[in-house]
Amino acid sequence: MSERHRTPYADVLEIMGWTPLVRLNRVTDGARTPVYGKCEFMNPGGSVKDRIGPAMIEALEASGELKPGGTVVEGTSGNTGIALAMAAAIKGYRCIFTMPDKMSSEKVKLLRAFGAEVIITPTAVPPDHPDNYVMKAKSIAKKTPGAVLANQFYSAANPAAHERSTGPELWEQSAGRITHFFAGAGTGGTITGTGRYLKSRNAEVQICGVDPEGSMIAPFFNTGEAVEGHPYKVEGLGNDKIPDTLDLDVVDEYVTVSDGDSFRMARRLTREEGLFVGGSSGLIVQAAVRKAQELDDPDAFVVAVLCDWGEHYLTKAFDDDWMRENGFLERPRRRTVADLLA
Ligand code: PMP
Numbered sequence: 001m002s003e004r005h006r007t008p009y010a011d012v013l014e015i016m017g018w019t020p021l022v023r024l025n026r027v028t029d030g031a032r033t034p035v036y037g038k039c040e041f042m043n044p045g046g047s048v049k050d051r052i053g054p055a056m057i058e059a060l061e062a063s064g065e066l067k068p069g070g071t072v073v074e075g076t077s078g079n080t081g082i083a084l085a086m087a088a089a090i091k092g093y094r095c096i097f098t099m100p101d102k103m104s105s106e107k108v109k110l111l112r113a114f115g116a117e118v119i120i121t122p123t124a125v126p127p128d129h130p131d132n133y134v135m136k137a138k139s140i141a142k143k144t145p146g147a148v149l150a151n152q153f154y155s156a157a158n159p160a161a162h163e164r165s166t167g168p169e170l171w172e173q174s175a176g177r178i179t180h181f182f183a184g185a186g187t188g189g190t191i192t193g194t195g196r197y198l199k200s201r202n203a204e205v206q207i208c209g210v211d212p213e214g215s216m217i218a219p220f221f222n223t224g225e226a227v228e229g230h231p232y233k234v235e236g237l238g239n240d241k242i243p244d245t246l247d248l249d250v251v252d253e254y255v256t257v258s259d260g261d262s263f264r265m266a267r268r269l270t271r272e273e274g275l276f277v278g279g280s281s282g283l284i285v286q287a288a289v290r291k292a293q294e295l296d297d298p299d300a301f302v303v304a305v306l307c308d309w310g311e312h313y314l315t316k317a318f319d320d321d322w323m324r325e326n327g328f329l330e331r332p333r334r335r336t337v338a339d340l341l342a
Contacts (some may be wrong), residue, residue, distance in 0.1 A: 004018055004120065008072070009236070011153050012090070013054050013086070013090060013091055015043075015044055016043050016044060016045075016050045016051055016054070017043070017051055017165045017166075017169065018165075018169060019038060019039045019040050019042045019043060019169070019287065020038075020039045020042065020065065021036045021037070021038055021039070021170070021173040021174070021303065022036060022037050022039055022257040022273075022275065023035070023036050023037075024036065024037055024269075024273055024275075024285065024289075024304075024314060025273065025278065025282055026268075026272040026273060027195060027265065027268050027269060027272055027273060027285065027289060028292055028293075029289065029293070031289065031292040031293040031295075031296060032297065032298045033291075033292035033293075033294050033295045033296060033297050033298065033300045033302055034292075034298070034300070034301060035285075035288050035292045035302045035303075036063040036174075036301070036302065036303050036304070037269075037273075037275060037277075037281070037285065037303075037304055037305075037306040038166070038169075038170065038303055038304070038305050038306060039193055039275070039306050040305055040306055040307050041275075041277055041278075041281070041306055041307070041308050041309040041310075042277070044086065045079070045083045045086050046082065046303060046308055046309035046312065047079035047082065047083070047124060047308035047309065047312075048081070048166075048190055048307045048308065048309060048310070049079035049080045049083040049255065049302045049308075050082075050086070051083075051161045051162060051165055051166065052080065052157065052158045052162075052189055053080065053082075053084045053085075053086060053087045053146075053234070054081025054083070054086075054087040054151065054163045055070065055157045055158070055160065055161040056084070056150045056151075056155050056157045056158060056161075056241075057072065057087045057088065057091065057125065057150070058092070059155060059156075059157035060072075060148055060150070060159070061099045065148045066148045067146065068091070068092070069092065069093070069094060069146065070093055070146040070147065070148060071086055071093060071094040071095070071144055071146055071147035071148070072088050072093050072094070072095050072096075072147075072148065072150055073095075073096045073098075073137050073140050073141040073144065073148065073149050073150070074095075074097055074098075074100045074137055074148050074149065074150040074151075075097070075099075075132075075133040075134035075135075075137035075138075076097050076098070076099060076133075076135065077099065077100070077103055077150070077186060077235050077236045078099060078103050078104070078107030078108070078110070078111065078235070078236070078312065079107070079236060079307075079308055079312075080150070080152050080187075081097040081099070081107075081111045081116060081118075082107070082111060082114065084097075084112035084116075084150055085111055085116045086114060087096075088116075089114055089115060090116075092175065093243060094117075095111075095114070095116035095117065096116070096117045096119070096140055096147070097111055097116050097117070097118050097119070097121055097135075097137070097145065098118075098119045098120075098121050098134075098136040098137045098140065099118055099119070099121065099133060099245055100120075100121055100122070100123040101120050101121065101122055101123050101311060101342075102123040102233070102235065103235055104312055104313050104315060105315060106311065106312045106313065106314060106315065107235075107312050108120070113180050116282075119136065119140070121133040121136050121169075123160055123165045124231060125233065126240070126262060127240050127241050128207065129258070134153065137149060138281045152187045152245070153187050153243040153244060153245055154243075154244045154245065155245065156179075156245075156291060158187055158189035158193070158245050158255065159188070159192040159193035159196070159245055159247070160193060161189070161193060162189055162190050162192070162193025162194045162197075162269050163193035163194070163196050164193075164197075165192065165195075166190065167193060167194045167195075167196065167197020167198055168305055168337060169202075170194065170198065171197070171198065171201050172206060174301050174303070176201065176202070177301045178198060178203070178303055179204075179206065179261065179300045179301045179302065180203055180206045180208055180288070180291060180300065180301070180302040180303065181194060181195065181198055181205060181206070181207050181303050182208045182210055182226070182284050182285075182288040182302065182303065182304040182305065183195075183207075183208075183209065183210070183284060183304075183305045184209065184210045184211060184212075184236075184237035184238065184280055184283060184284055184305075184307070185209055185217055185237065185238075185239065185243070185246050186236050186237050186238070186239065186243075186244050187210070187243050187245045187246065187333060188245045188246025188247070188305045189217055189245050190242065190307075191207060191209055191246070191250070191251060192204075192245060192246055192247045192250055194207075195207035195250035195251065196247070196250050199250060199310065201282075206252045206253070207250050207251050207252050207266075207307045208251070208253050208254075208255070208287065208291065209221065209251045209253070209254040209255070210237075210254075210255055210256070210257055210283055210284045210286075210287040210288075211237070211238050211254060211255070211256045211257075211328075212232040212234040212237055212238040212256065212257065212258075212259065212262065212283060213232060213256045213257070213258050213259070214229045214230040214231060214232035214238065215229050215232065215237070215238025215239055215240070215256075215301030216228070216229045216238075216239065216241065216242075217238060217239055217242065217246070217254065217336045218254040218255065218256045221248055221251065221254035224256060226242075228240075228243075232259050233259045233263075233279070233316075233326065234259055234262045234263075234279040234280055234283055235278070235279060235280065235313075236278075236280045236307065236308065237307075238278045255287050255290075255298040257286045257287055259279070259326070259328065260327070260328040261282075261283075261284035261286050262279045262282040262286060263279050263281070263282055263288065263317040264282070264328065265281075265282035265283070265285050265286040265289075265321060266278055266279050266281055266310065266313075266317050267282070267318070268282075269281065269285060269306070270281060270318070275306060276307045276309060276310035276311065277307070277310050278307065278308045278309065278310055278312055278313045279313060279316075279317050280308065281304075281305070281306040281307050281308065284304045284305055284306075284307070284332070285304045285306070287304075288302050288304035294309070296315070
């Protein structure tokens with residue numbers, strides 16, 4: 001049994017981080033390279049973003065921008081909002097979040113459950129459009145007395161939280177043997193902070209970015225050109241511009257994965273490994289498994305971030321009708337016991 005949790009904690013914020021590293025055994029399809037999942041979905045708010053919520057709030061308190069009784073505003077794909085709302089609940093701040101309309105209804109409901117106000121904005125607008133979720137959050141923060149923008153795409157507290165926690169955890173959990181780290185970038189906080197720490201311990205560790213097809217980050221990394229992307233269904237990853245919090249200098253390679261492959265891998269992780277995770281985890285694992293097969297090296301040590309919990313997507317990746325409507329399920333509908341009884 002792990003030494004963790006043997007003694008009580010002062011509050012829920014203390015249990016964030018030190019997530020388990022679990023070997024993936026079946027989705028690797030026989031590759032001899034060990035692949036491990038970093039179980040960020042086991043954070044109390046159900047995602048990797050739990051690490052940055054309290055850190056960003058503390059930075060705003062320290063700079064004097066956020067005062068007692070104040071309001072935290074943020075544009076979020078959901079998970080940062082959940083992390084901020086959790087910290088805000090404990091510290092007594094009000095929360096207002098803007099969210100693009102493609103995000104799952106589960107995440108909207110979760111944010112409201114924590115007492116946050118949620119404003120839904122259109123997904124298909126350019127990054128500088130006033131209705132864009134980040135632009136909208138900015139204008140709300142400006143207009144609301146006592147409000148401050150958490151600003152995850154610019155806050156140095158975001159990558160710093162990963163440099164301080166995720167990186168050292170992986171180094172210790174792998175006993176310094178980690179050779180490849182796979183993550184995606186929404187803000188880039190995870191890959192930048194973790195990558196910086198791992199490179200500081202061993203410059204040979206390969207930091208591998210994974211992008212949904214349609215995002216502009218991977219094409220920009222690989223060609224230097226800022227192409228216009230197209231909408232995609234995976235949530236929380238990819239971007240239509242390079243965020244301030246993403247340092248591409250720490251990244252060694254950037255690959256893309258399709259929506260269909262991402263969601264099908266999320267389902268395989270759940271059904272074959274018992275790891276109930278969302279589409280962005282599927283996307284990252286898909287690329288990590290590809291690399292594991294290419295390497296076929298028992299001495300390598302590949303880590304993929306399992307970003308968030310599958311329950312956020314029960315109406316999407318885990319709903320066969322939604323998968324079929326979007327062309328992500330290749331097999332015809334399986335006959336169920338209910339069909340036989342009908
Ligand atoms: N996956 C999911 C589901 C997310 O919500 C996020 C963050 N928006 C990420 C991955 C990417 O993390 P980061 O912002 O640290 O790049």
